Amino acid sequence: MVETAKENWADRRSSPRVVLKTAVTFSSESNFYTGFLDNISEGGLFIATYHPAELGTKMQVEFSLPDGGEPITVKAEVRWVRAQGADGEGSTPGLGLRFTDLDDKDRNRIETFTNRRDTIFYDDDLS
Numbered sequence: 001m002v003e004t005a006k007e008n009w010a011d012r013r014s015s016p017r018v019v020l021k022t023a024v025t026f027s028s029e030s031n032f033y034t035g036f037l038d039n040i041s042e043g044g045l046f047i048a049t050y051h052p053a054e055l056g057t058k059m060q061v062e063f064s065l066p067d068g069g070e071p072i073t074v075k076a077e078v079r080w081v082r083a084q085g086a087d088g089e090g091s092t093p094g095l096g097l098r099f100t101d102l103d104d105k106d107r108n109r110i111e112t113f114t115n116r117r118d119t120i121f122y123d124d125d126l127s
Contacts, residue, residue, distance in 0.1 A: 016041060017039045017040065017041045017114075018039060018040060018041070018113070018114045020037055020038075020039060020040045020045075020063075020065070020066075020113070021036060021037070021038065022036070022037050022063055022064060022065075022066075023035075023036060023037070023063070023064075024036060024045075024047055024061060024062065024063040025062045025063075026047060026059045026060065026061045026062075026076075026095075026097075027059060027060050028053060028058065028059050029058075031051070031053075033049060035047045035048055035049035035051070035094070036048045036049075037063050038092065038094065040110060040113075040114065041110075042107065042110055042111050042114060043098060043099060044076060044079065044096065044097050044098040044099050045061070045063075045096075045097055045099075046095070046097070047061075047095045047097065048092045048093070048094040049093065049094050049095060050084070050093055052081050052093070052095070053078045053081065053095055054078065054081075055078055055079070055080065055081065056077060056078060057077070057078040058076075058077055058100070059075070059076050059078065059097065060073065060074070060075055060076075061073070061074055061075075061076050061097065062074075065109055065110070065113050066113075067109060067112070067113060072106045072109070074099050074100075074101060074102050074106065075099070075100045075101045076098060076099050077097065077100050078095050078096070078097055079096045079097065079098045080095075080096040081094075081095055081096070082094055082096070
């Protein structure tokens, strides 16, 4: 299932997103991928990728914050999938993931990072 721009995802988020452009690896039970982390919040992230996954797929994700700390490895679940051009404007395809086991140390690192960055405010953006 591919979500469409008709849904207002901004209203459903519990924490604001900020831009973070960095390489990311992610894997499920049967696949291993690399992609680019596009944005992040305390609750999850968006990975820009041409490798779709099914809704509900459990993944392990690894990425680095620009704070000089160790890479963060966390389990996450695919909450939505965006196909290329799903919004009619050539949007970036990818996966919206929700963290499922973020430990307190990494949650604090992400919170510190997101509090120092400007949030993303796009009325119709799904990323």
